[in-house]
Amino acid sequence: MDFSSVFSLGQTALELGLISSLTVLALFLSYSMLNVCDLSTDGCFTFGAAVGAVVAISGHPYLSIAAAMGAGMLSGLVTAVLQTRMGINSLLSGIIVNTGLYSVNIAVMGNTSLLNMNRTETVFTKLKGALSQTAFSSQFKVIIAFLAVAAVVVFLTFFLRTRLGLAIRATGNNPAMVRSSSINPVMTTTVGLIISNSFTALSGCLMAQAQKSVNIDIGSGMLTVALASLLIGNAFYSKNRIVFRAVFAVVGAIIFRVVYTLALRFNMPAFMLKLVSSVIVIIAISAPYLKSQMPMIKRRLANRRGGHNA
Amino acid sequence: MLEIKKITKTFNPGTVNAKTVLKDFSLTVNDGDFITIIGANGAGKSTLFNAISGTFFTDSGSIFLDGKNITLESEYKRARVIGRLFQDPKMGTAPGMSIEENLTLAAGRGGWLSTISKADREFFRQTLSSLDMDLEKNMGKIVGLMSGGQRQALTLMMATMNPPKILLLDEHTAALDPETAAKVLSITDSVVKKNNLTCLMITHNMQSALDYGNRILMMDNGKVVFDASGEEKKKLRVSDLLVLFKQKSGRMLDNDRILLS
Incomplete structure (x- = not known):
């Protein structure tokens, strides 16, 4: 394998890693901060991709980004209202919205499950045109993905330090304390989910535009992939600072994509992606638990071997 | 001024486990009062606090705080004027x-x-x-x-x-070791005095129920069975409280934490 093909593989991994890290940052807000496992993520990712694609195809490359994020906010609002105002369990609300979005997405895409953007003007083609004579001409995807990720990281770092951001973090930590600070946890959960879903939709929108097509399955498994990335990132930081945690969520996403790309190079079939991400999530979440159970397991084993007196 | 007018609270209504904890309960708390509340387990002390702070709504009756009807105001809104501490130190912080x-x-x-x-x-x-x-x-x-x-x-x-207009302390030192409990209690007393707070404190410690505050309530079965303030309260001793409880309720005080402290 020569240098240029390694380089291009690395570049693809970086692009995909950065774009999907927007979903990881969304989960960083909803899962790590708000303590809500938002199962509408897959549907919302596709929703962003579909809305973004339709708006871009109709000739508005910049508006498509805003429209996708707006769609994500709407989806987040619905998920939040279901769980805070209508007595539906938070996991179930996510699944319900996810299922409903499948139909909505096909409707948005105009009764089809595949849209092609080969000739569509998007933010990517705009930048590609602008950079055509420079040394960065092949880096246009990475640049856009990087800018989006940087904007979201900066936003989160600032936002989570504001009073509203602190209230959102406290809601995931101790909702009773939030109420006794005269803040309504319904409000903080709603705001948190609206923001996080806007990032998920942005992620889907950029993913579709980068690969110049959107199909109805583009978001399937995204939640697990993003969760795996988030947990990989968690393994690397020791400080509790928000900015580190957000940056390592992005690093986790890139590591995940690099490892995945390498695995593909070594002939792992592409369809294994989701199994691999599932296994990573299982290991990352269960390992601390199993570790804490180890002394007990050892004692039980010793007991079995040595009879009741061991 | 906090006015509680004939509030009733039944848990699990309509089931075999239905239990009316507060029935037509009324209480007036004057501004600047520091009231200590004692009573056996299940007397309705914490239920009273939950009703005042809005953890749940009462089935009937009304609650007025400084003339404003807060009976149906949600918990987080009331929290602006009602402060509360629980027995579990983990409850109040993130x-x-x-x-x-x-x-x-x-x-x-x-x-x-x-x-x-x-x-x-x-x-x-x-x-x-x-x-x-x-x-x-x-x-x-x-x-x-x-x-x-x-x-x-x-x-x-x-x-x-x-x-806050009212500070509710629900056995807030019960989970602490004696030395720390004494310290937190003395901090509480100075904070209450400094801000001239109106305060209700549930305690299992008879001695601190007598040492602190200007008024003492003994609750049993959802009712106030004994209410003393001012000079009358100052004269009370722990042994008086035990005798009073037996007189009022017809049984011994069964809260072992009270007896042991």
């Missing part, structure tokens, strides 16, 4: 966040998008230094790493930072 972040939420100053300012930090530092626990020296410390006593003292600061 464990994964720092001291100053917790204080910021409790202070509730500035807009939603404002961040902690230098002036805020200075204010927090002064507030914390009155605790004499050295918490002001490391306000970036994560609250989950603090001891129960420190957390309860911090919760007290948070609950009284914007002086």
Whole structure:
């Protein structure tokens, strides 16, 4: 394998890693901060991709980004209202919205499950045109993905330090304390989910535009992939600072994509992606638990071997 | 002034487990009162606090605070004027966040998008230094790493930072070791006096029920069975309380924590 093909593989991994890290940052807000496992993520990712694609195809490359994020906010609002105002369990609300979005997405895409953007003007083609004579001409995807990720990281770092951001973090930590600070946890959960879903939709929108097509399955498994990335990132930081945690969520996403790309190079079939991400999530979440159970397991084993007196 | 008028609360209504904890319960608390509340398990002390703070709504009756009807106001809205501490020191603080972040939420100053300012930090530092626990020296410390006593003292600061109209203390020192409990109790007393707070304190410790406050309530079966204030309260001794309880309820005080303390 020569240098240029390694380089291009690395570049693809970086692009995909950065774009999907927007979903990881969304989960960083909803899962790590708000303590809500938002199962509408897959549907919302596709929703962003579909809305973004339709708006871009109709000739508005910049508006498509805003429209996708707006769609994500709407989806987040619905998920939040279901769980805070209508007595539906938070996991179930996510699944319900996810299922409903499948139909909505096909409707948005105009009764089809595949849209092609080969000739569509998007933010990517705009930048590609602008950079055509420079040394960065092949880096246009990475640049856009990087800018989006940087904007979201900066936003989160600032936002989570504001009073509203602190209230959102406290809601995931101790909702009773939030109420006794005269803040309504319904409000903080709603705001948190609206923001996080806007990032998920942005992620889907950029993913579709980068690969110049959107199909109805583009978001399937995204939640697990993003969760795996988030947990990989968690393994690397020791400080509790928000900015580190957000940056390592992005690093986790890139590591995940690099490892995945390498695995593909070594002939792992592409369809294994989701199994691999599932296994990573299982290991990352269960390992601390199993570790804490180890002394007990050892004692039980010793007991079995040595009879009741061991 | 807090006026509780004929409130009733039944748990699990319509089932075999239905239990009416408060029935037509009335109580008037005057401004500046520091009331200690004692009573056996299941007397309805915590239920009374839950009703006042809005953890649940009462089935009937009404609650007025300074003339305003708060009977149907939600818990988080009432929290603006009602401060509360629980037995469990973990209840009142966000464990994964720092001291100053917790204080910021409790202070509730500035807009939603404002961040902690230098002036805020200075204010927090002064507030914390009155605790004499050295918490002001490391306000970036994560609250989950603090001891129960420190957390309860911090919760007290948070609950009284914007002086509430009513402070509810629900056995807030019961989970602490005796020495820490005494310290938190003395901090409580000074905070209440300094801000001239109106305060209700449930306690299992008969001696502190007599030592603190200007009025004492003995509750049993959802009713106030004994109510003394001023000079009458000052004359009471622990042995008097035990005799009184037997007279009023027809049985011995069965709360073993009370008997052991």
